[in-house]
Amino acid sequence: MSFPWANEYKPSHPLMQWMDQKLPLPRLVYNAIGAGYPVPRNLNYMWNFGVLAGFCLVLQIVTGIVLAMHYAAHESVAFNSVEHIMRDVNWGWLMRYAHANGASAFFVVIYIHIFRGFYFGSYKAPREMVWLLGVVIFLLMMATAFMGYVLPWGQMSFWGAQVITGLFGAIPLVGEPLQHWLLGGFAPGNAALNRFFSLHYLLPFVIAAVVVLHIWALHIPGSSNPTGVEVKSESDTVPFHPYYTAKDGFGLAVFLLLYCAVLFFAPNMLGHPDNYIPANPMQTPAHIVPEWYFWPFYAILRAFTVDIFFIPAKLMGVLAMFGAILVWFFLPWLDKSPVRSGHYRPLYRKFFWFGLIPAMLVLFWCGGAPAEEPYVMLSQLAALYYFAHFLLIIPIVSSIERPDPLPFSITEAVLGQDEKSALGQTEPSAA
């Protein structure tokens, strides 16, 4: 795609001209994340998080490759090889903490990115494919993170693997054989550790490939923006470079500041102490909890406590947990409101801020708490709202809501003037 006014790539150096004829890779980059990609001029800081997510992926791959050079995926030495990295490998502690906290940072960024999408209706036509690929990336991230957490072979690694693969055991008829097939045994052991390591190394590259598709699909219609009004003219856009490279550079610096503060001064804050105890199949931890980024879905899993007719409670929980993410796939077709941005949807906005966000926070809190009252009852109410929000409220609200008047264009929203006078005032885009 591009808008007709997009800058054209014109290499001036003979080498770059030669390159452009043989393999127009610089042209691709120029058009994808350079001056050749016109972007709405009114993006706010919520639009920084896509670039940050990409940065986190690279960070995880780089630190992960270094860690894999020193790690040994065998049940007898895995735990000690991680401690070898922490103690004996030069700067190994930095690599390992950067990777472990990098996973958390990645999820913080991706949750903000996803909820940005919810609020501003980024999933709506013509960007459904961008959204679908994004949900695929999120699922791949969850699988990757789960398997990565198993690798240090601590108590939570082992018992987490036991619980999560046990979810597949809840599937009728094929459940148990499926669980054994996934683990390569009756319980997590060396076979499971080896395949998780192999897949943990593979999946990030699959994610990278889907990220390419995600960005490709994004570039067909171009980026959305906080008004939700599509780009109409040149004055609505600025070239990605230098405008958004500069803004993303600032965002990246602030992100790194926060990330490094945790990395250097509280690197175990987000982990569980039990994972510093070597895996012991004979001793179950008092509370088995996954990493914090799984808590909302873990809470949904545990919220179903009664059998529904022939469906056991555990299977209901498993269905609901996967359903809680799968429902995002249908969002573009559940939300029929032609208005994208929550800024112009008074009713939807209320449900977002006073329904979805609190429900998500309660699920977060309950997912990390022990499976006892009152946490279970709270998570049941929050899960109830969660499903109602996507499956009942969004379809109904989008039919009955009366949106606020939209600005005519992005330019008008920014300058408060109509298109013609705005066009007369703006200078031509910088090259």
Add this chain to the structure above:
Amino acid sequence: MIRILSILVGLFFSLALLWSFGTGAVTVMSEGQFKAPTAEHDFHKHPKALRLASDGAFGRFDRQQLQRGFQVYKEVCAACHSLNLVAFRDLAQLGYNEDEVKAIAAGFEIPVYDKHTGEVASHPGLPTDRFPPVPYAGMGSPPDLSLIAKARHDGAAYTYSLLTGYQDQPAELLRKFPDARTPEGLHYNPYFANLNLAMAPPLTGEGQVTYSDGTKASVDQMAKDVSAFLVWTAEPKLDKRRQTGWPVLGFLLFASVLAYLAYRNVWAGKKH
């Protein structure tokens, strides 16, 4: 079509959750409480406050204290607890010189298994060796202590509280939970998760060790020192991490300011 389906699925999940919630609510109402009280819940104590030199963003290990803590480990804890992630060479970080490290290492016998005969021989430790395994035949299973400060909530405060927290079982506990009497061979300690601990009080009285720096070896002091030492064994790179962290944060703060100014400069005159 898809919206009708979604509403049906949504109603199904919602009703299942309402039903679950109702069942839970009925149970809670009929019992009149969220959870039956247990001795562990009512009498377990949060660790006491402990202030160590290595705490906080500007903390640094107090090597003198680490040496004292090592002495407590060696003379008391090492009878039952191993320290298998720590090498003798690491002790140089506590301020011991090369000869002292060699002498400490030589004080430990390192078991060597003959691959062919399976027989166990041993040799005196070298600085490159790690602390040897500790054979233990008593009740319970003493954990390796290398990572204990990171493997327990509240780390050093927990070990300190545990070491100084032994006491008789409170009469109130026995009144409320007559079945919760500490079993024979276990020891009551409110800082331990299930209150009853196999480990007998290891620090029994003043002067159990004799500190070479003249510090008075009270139980409290020994517990503090060994807890500080275990923070070091759990994370020997702690000082280096913080020393690295400050310049990194300083640089990033500077970079953020520059990046912000660059952003303002690029966007100057461009309303957005």
